[in-house]
Amino acid sequence: IIIAIRYRRKSAQQTMEMKNLLVQMDSIEANVARECKEAFTELQTSLGAIASAPDSADLSIPFLKFEDYALHMLFPQGQSEQKILQPLEHRLNLSPDDLRQLTEVLDKFEARLLLDRRFLIPFVHTLEDQGSKFGMRDRVMVASLLMVALQDNLYYSTEVLKLLLSDLIKKAVSKNPKLLLRRTESVAEKLLTNWLTFCLHDYIRASVGRPLFTLFRALKAHLENGPVDAMTGEAKNSLSEEKLLREKVEYHELQCVALWEKTSRYQVRVLDCDTISQAKEKILDAMYSTMPISQRPEFSSVDLGLVSPKGDAVIPLRDEDTESLVHGDAKRLNTLSHYGVVSGSTFTLIDRGMEAGKVRDHTAMLIARAGLASQMSQEEDGLKRWHLTRHNETASDDRARQGKLVSEVYLTRLLSAKKVLQKFVDDLFESIFRAGHSGEVPAAIKYLFDYIDQQAVENGVTDFEAVQTWKNNSVPLRFWINVIKNPEFVFDIHKSTTIDACLSIIAQAFMDSCSTSQLRLTKDSPSTKLLYAREVKDEYRPKVQTYYSTISEMPPISEGAMSTMMGHASEAHPNSGLNKRPALLELFIYACRYSDAISDSLSETNQTNLVRILEDLQDKSPISPSDVPPVR
Numbered sequence: 001i002i003i004a005i006r007y008r009r010k011s012a013q014q015t016m017e018m019k020n021l022l023v024q025m026d027s028i029e030a031n032v033a034r035e036c037k038e039a040f041t042e043l044q045t046s047l048g049a050i051a052s053a054p055d056s057a058d059l060s061i062p063f064l065k066f067e068d069y070a071l072h073m074l075f076p077q078g079q080s081e082q083k084i085l086q087p088l089e090h091r092l093n094l095s096p097d098d099l100r101q102l103t104e105v106l107d108k109f110e111a112r113l114l115l116d117r118r119f120l121i122p123f124v125h126t127l128e129d130q131g132s133k134f135g136m137r138d139r140v141m142v143a144s145l146l147m148v149a150l151q152d153n154l155y156y157s158t159e160v161l162k163l164l165l166s167d168l169i170k171k172a173v174s175k176n177p178k179l180l181l182r183r184t185e186s187v188a189e190k191l192l193t194n195w196l197t198f199c200l201h202d203y204i205r206a207s208v209g210r211p212l213f214t215l216f217r218a219l220k221a222h223l224e225n226g227p228v229d230a231m232t233g234e235a236k237n238s239l240s241e242e243k244l245l246r247e248k249v250e251y252h253e254l255q256c257v258a259l260w261e262k263t264s265r266y267q268v269r270v271l272d273c274d275t276i277s278q279a280k281e282k283i284l285d286a287m288y289s290t291m292p293i294s295q296r297p298e299f300s301s302v303d304l305g306l307v308s309p310k311g312d313a314v315i316p317l318r319d320e321d322t323e324s325l326v327h328g329d330a331k332r333l334n335t336l337s338h339y340g341v342v343s344g345s346t347f348t349l350i351d352r353g354m355e356a357g358k359v360r361d362h363t364a365m366l367i368a369r370a371g372l373a374s375q376m377s378q379e380e381d382g383l384k385r386w387h388l389t390r391h392n393e394t395a396s397d398d399r400a401r402q403g404k405l406v407s408e409v410y411l412t413r414l415l416s417a418k419k420v421l422q423k424f425v426d427d428l429f430e431s432i433f434r435a436g437h438s439g440e441v442p443a444a445i446k447y448l449f450d451y452i453d454q455q456a457v458e459n460g461v462t463d464f465e466a467v468q469t470w471k472n473n474s475v476p477l478r479f480w481i482n483v484i485k486n487p488e489f490v491f492d493i494h495k496s497t498t499i500d501a502c503l504s505i506i507a508q509a510f511m512d513s514c515s516t517s518q519l520r521l522t523k524d525s526p527s528t529k530l531l532y533a534r535e536v537k538d539e540y541r542p543k544v545q546t547y548y549s550t551i552s553e554m555p556p557i558s559e560g561a562m563s564t565m566m567g568h569a570s571e572a573h574p575n576s577g578l579n580k581r582p583a584l585l586e587l588f589i590y591a592c593r594y595s596d597a598i599s600d601s602l603s604e605t606n607q608t609n610l611v612r613i614l615e616d617l618q619d620k621s622p623i624s625p626s627d628v629p630p631v632r
Contacts, residue, residue, distance in 0.1 A: 062492040227249045
């Protein structure tokens with residue numbers, strides 16, 4: 001009897017558990033169906049919104065000045081490296097006479113040594129032979145310093161680049177040819193990137209800039225159409241699985257009005273789940289949509305206020321205040337719904353008294369904005385901040401987790417985002433791989449590809465895939481990938497971490513399109529490979545092959561024509577703002593630091609006159625390498 005009772009109880013318990021499981025499965029199935037339906041609806045809405053947006057021809061493109069563009073491309077680490085080009089009098093504590101003498105030494109160092117390839121080529125090779133004493137950072141730095149020093153003589157820098165590449169190719173052929181130019185492990189490889197930076201600047205402004213900026217604008221708009229977690233950067237409309245918001249977030253779109261200086265009214269679109277900082281950024285974007293980011297009011301110089309319904313009071317809005325929701329060891333950032341904001345509400349920007357509209361240093365501005373999120377995450381009060389999702393839920397949150405969908409269900413959102421942005425990605429790829437007419441291919445690319453073909457013949461490389469890999473590594477993967485992933489190097493804009501992750505997906509598709517290896521995809525392949533797999537195979541790769549074939553069939557560019565074009569390019573930015581003398585100083589310091597090894601190398605080729613010039617300049621220099629403070 002006891003056994004029968006226990007059996008019936010256990011059977012009843014199992015039946016109850018099965019019923020609960022079925023209820024949960026039905027609930028999850030209903031949620032999945034609802035999520036898919038909402039994704040489809042939002043996809044159609046987003047497509048309509050993007051299609052009805054102003055034509056890209058109406059966009060005012062905030063191109064950076066050539067100086068800022070070149071600094072970003074040559075010194076991508078930012079201000080710490082760019083400070084190396086500050087005027088000599090700012091870096092060195094020298095008397096006027098010593099400064100004048102140093103200037104004369106540097107001018108002679110340029111004229112008598114750097115502009116003599118019999119010195120410059122052994123100089124570079126000797127530095128690279130120093131092993132760990134001349135590390136990767138030094139190689140990249142020397143290549144960028146050389147480009148700055150030779151900026152007004154691009155044809156000579158072209159000849160130097162060809163000689164360095166020739167030596168690099170000879171070494172690569174004896175090992176693994178396909179690895180040539182894949183990484184930046186030599187001065188020549190970074191110098192190639194820098195040379196393309198100067199040679200392709202006008203082509204970017206004329207052809208690639210507009211579709212790239214239009215893609216950036218479309219991506220930003222699509223991300224802001226849905227919730228974006230201010231702390232993690234995860235977004236509902238992300239193109240990147242890494243930054244995909246994998247939870248159901250209830251939100252509503254709000255159409256509001258923003259006031260500025262009591263005279264200007266702007267219609268703004270925000271979400272009730274936006275933090276105050278997110279709402280403020282959207283309002284500033286609406287007010288200054290045609291203005292470069294560095295010319296807008298400083299983000300931290302204005303506060304956001306909510307005008308009362310009667311218009312007789314302004315309620316200050318903050319990401320955190322005494323009413324912020326605290327649960328356990330976590331504090332949630334305030335959102336617009338926290339303050340009861342509804343459609344039709346009126347915001348106002350409150351100037352903190354800092355100068356608005358002041359033109360600021362572009363790099364410093366980007367660093368300051370990038371630091372906002374990290375400042376928000378500081379736990380001075382011991383509480384962790386969160387916005388839309390809490391990634392450190394405890395066991396007490398099991399009930400809440402039961403209502404969540406399996407996170408992989410949300411991967412369909414990646415396809416929706418891809419569909420919305422497809423036209424803009426296609427337009428960008430078309431602008432880069434356009435080769436229908438000879439005039440559409442930059443002369444520098446034709447000249448470089450012909451030189452690569454010539455080097456392949458001279459070194460006995462007959463493997464077609466190896467030669468195309470050199471071309472892929474030299475321009476598409478070395479230059480264009482950098483531009484696609486870092487549009488802030490070209491435009492005066494702010495790039496969020498979410499946009500950065502999405503652009504990395506597009507850059508991956510670009511990389512796969514240029515690859516000569518066969519696409520081997522399985523169900524376990526990462527989404528970064530799967531998302532654009534069909535387009536890569538059926539559209540982009542054939543376009544790349546046509547691009548290379550068209551360029552190879554174009555008539556070659558003569559040395560005279562190339563010299564003339566490089567002369568015009570050198571004269572295009574005579575006052576670029578890239579200070580040559582600080583670059584000459586750094587190169588002179590390298591020459592002094594390794595003077596013994598350089599002298600030995602020059603003596604082996606009977607260039608004793610160049611050795612004497614270097615020794616004479618060292619004797620006349622009022623400083624030694626130890627007198628120059630390192631850049632921090």
